Amino acid sequence: MKKLLVILGGLIFSVALIAAMLDLGPAPIDLRLAVASQLSSSGADHPVTAVLLNFRGYDTLLEIAVLLLALIGILAIAEQKQLEPALPVDPLLQMLARIAAPLMLIVAVYLLWAGAHQPGGAFQAAAILASAAVLLHLVGLLPRWMQPGKWLRWGLVGGFLVFLGVAAALLGEGSLLQYPPALAGTLILLIESGLTVSLGLILAGLFLFLSTDGDPA
Numbered sequence: 009m010k011k012l013l014v015i016l017g018g019l020i021f022s023v024a025l026i027a028a029m030l031d032l033g034p035a036p037i038d039l040r041l042a043v044a045s046q047l048s049s050s051g052a053d054h055p056v057t058a059v060l061l062n063f064r065g066y067d068t069l070l071e072i073a074v075l076l077l078a079l080i081g082i083l084a085i086a087e088q089k090q091l092e093p094a095l096p097v098d099p100l101l102q103m104l105a106r107i108a109a110p111l112m113l114i115v116a117v118y119l120l121w122a123g124a125h126q127p128g129g130a131f132q133a134a135a136i137l138a139s140a141a142v143l144l145h146l147v148g149l150l151p152r153w154m155q156p157g158k159w160l161r162w163g164l165v166g167g168f169l170v171f172l173g174v175a176a177a178l179l180g181e182g183s184l185l186q187y188p189p190a191l192a193g194t195l196i197l198l199i200e201s202g203l204t205v206s207l208g209l210i211l212a213g214l215f216l217f218l219s220t221d222g223d224p225a
């Protein structure tokens with residue numbers, strides 16, 4: 009009965025949320041023209057990348073911090089999980105995963121590169137990298153992560169530190185994350201490259217640190 013009430017409540021909430029979204033009127037402020045007028049000085053050719061890493065870089069920096077804090081919370085409870093015996097995996101699935109993982113890596117690199125001038129960027133590339141790691145884990149080719157070693161720790165926090173370092177270095181320009189126009193593109197690419205690696209590891213870690221397979225790393 010309790011499960012039925014939870015399901016019913018979830019359905020009611022979903023219907024109400026969809027109805028509210030369909031009933032939304034036009035945005036009171038249209039920022040597309042404002043973004044387009046400043047795009048040439050943003051260091052990116054695509055408006056979404058320009059907004060995420062330049063015009064509202066503060067928000068993106070804090071979003072990375074939130075994800076990192078979430079992973080720290082996972083690490084705080086991961087040791088309490090009991091390992092369960094690993095289940096046998098079909099060798100065909102492992103072969104397909106070995107083929108898919110390098111292709112996913114190529115797609116991730118492409119999305120990182122494409123983010124400057126079309127949809128893509130660090131978040132999308134990191135999601136693909138994390139998916140590849142989870143896929144390899146599910147077919148038994150990548151063991152679960154226990155406590156992170158030195159290099160994994162640097163990988164997890166490296167992107168955030170690069171972002172924070174660039175922000176601090178730009179304080180001399182008058183404000184946080186105010187890129188010099190001549191260096192904006194280079195700095196954004198540097199930040200996105202670091203974020204791709206760190207976000208990929210963080211997203212993968214949210215799964216792999218809590219995995220209960222019986223093959224510890």
